[in-house]
Amino acid sequence: MVESKIPDESDWHGVWYDHFITFMTTGQFGGDLGLDGEAAYEQFAGKSRAEALELFRADGLSRIHDLYWMPWRCFRFYLDACLDYLESDPTPTDPLEKDALIWILEIRHGEFRSDDTKLKHRIANWLVVDAREREVDRVMESTSTIVLRAQKLANLFLK
Secondary structure (H helix, E strand, C coil): CCCCCCCCHHHHHCCHHHHHHHHHHHCCCCCCCHHHHHHHHHHHCCCCHHHHHHHHHHCHHHHHHHHHCCCHHHHHHHHHHHHHHHHCCCCCCCHHHHHHHHHHHHHHHHHCCHHHHHHHHHHHHHHHHHHHHHHHCCCCCHHHHHHHHHHHHHHHHHC
């Protein structure tokens, strides 16, 4: 299930379980988002998906980096806007944006719950399409490693 409610203050600084997951993912605990988490909060707090999409368009790599530091509910909500950005036309020209999201998804994939089926399938589809595009446009040797990582991650999201 994709979150439809814009994350509020309690989502950013709230529930114990989210603090625990954030601690396990980032090493930060409690309501303390840390410097990077606070930077993400400053950028995204109170923003709709449409507003978040504009943030990604303005500075995609930095905003994708912000996703890593977000509490779970915020991450889940804004990940949808990030995928909208990466799937939009024209496709972002900086491959580091896609690489950064793959890295974040590798780290955070264990946080997805069984009720996240729609979002997990969207992520898996994006990963498969990205891997296919990279295979066609294979420019560097390291591209094959990223393709394999994306394919493996897509399989994890489809389980």
